[in-house]
């Protein structure tokens with residue numbers, strides 16, 4: 001890192017072959033963990049540009065980075081919703097060269113659609129979808145010129161299937177999946193890889209932020225039955241799911257590091273083996289009938305089976321790794 005705060009490829013004590021990795025949304029959760037794990041790589045294979053939209057939140061990251069701070073990890077401001085912020089951030093990286101881009105920044109949204117404004121819905125699409133697209137547009141010309149690169153996107157199991165009352169969030173992750181799967185085909189021609197990482201529930205600030213948003217909102221215009229289904233059926237089931245199969249951000253970060261290290265990066269990688277029975281329902285019956293009927297049944301008709309199922313999924317004897325690795 002030079003005197004002007006520019007990130008150099010020949011960082012202190014670093015192999016010149018180190019790859020520059022830019023991660024969005026590093027103020028907490030998965031982004032913070034990933035940035036730290038990469039920066040602490042014993043072989044110093046990465047020069048990490050750990051970004052966040054609000055630098056006042058950098059304390060936790062800097063503490064977790066420890067000695068890597070200023071060596072293999074640099075903190076930079078980046079709001080994925082702002083063209084200026086993206087341009088400014090890339091201008092601080094020497095040559096603007098990013099070898100690995102990790103689109104991690106994202107926001108959740110739950111609630112009945114009748115009670116959510118279009119403006120709120122757009123802000124989720126702006127961050128989760130257009131935020132990733134904006135960064136890709138910025139780094140792609142350089143990657144194409146150099147004929148190398150890796151674009152990793154933190155998608156979600158909700159990029160594969162919808163979940164009740166997560167309509168807009170799931171739509172944003174479906175958009176991400178369609179966009180990056182399409183792009184992957186063209187980019188292979190330029191030796192650029194695309195990987196969609198699909199975690200299930202992860203124990204980060206994500207859920208707390210959602211619950212805070214829910215408790216501060218009235219969902220105007222929503223009928224009492226729907227509100228009852230949301231508050232008394234969905235929310236307790238979701239809380240239980242986080243409790244029973246929730247993964248740690250460290251675990252998810254480890255899975256992402258493996259994807260980044262892979263010589264043949266996968267297009268898709270789920271991170272939570274315990275969640276796979278739920279995603280499998282759509283795969284075994286592509287009509288979608290089985291997934292919709294079973295999840296509807298679990299929520300509305302067989303709540304005791306849901307509880308039993310969640311307890312089984314929480315049981316330590318189940319595999320915790322998604323195969324193949």
Ligand SMILES: NC(=O)C1=CN([C@@H]2O[C@H](COP(=O)(O)OP(=O)(O)OC[C@H]3O[C@@H](n4cnc5c(N)ncnc54)[C@H](OP(=O)(O)O)[C@@H]3O)[C@@H](O)[C@H]2O)C=CC1
Pocket residue numbers: 024025026027028029030031052053054057078079080081104105106107108127131154155156157198199200201202203204205206207209249
């Ligand atoms: N937790 C979960 O259960 C799951 C999460 N995911 C995905 O993982 C990713 C990370 O979430 P997670 O770590 O769990 O949650 P956190 O809430 O801990 O982290 C989200 C990060 O995104 C940042 N962010 C939000 N908006 C912007 C923006 N406009 N520009 C830059 N950064 C922004 C947040 O910054 P700030 O602090 O400023 O808000 C924060 O750093 C998200 O894409 C999420 O959709 C996927 C599956 C499950």
Ligand SMILES: CC1=C(/C=C/C(C)=C/C=C/C(C)=C/C=O)C(C)(C)CCC1
Pocket residue numbers: 155156157158163199200201202234237238241278295298299
């Ligand atoms: C599928 C499903 C459920 C909920 C799943 C949830 C809540 C998943 C959350 C995933 C997250 C948080 C992804 C983040 O990107 C219920 C309600 C338990 C019922 C049974 C089927």
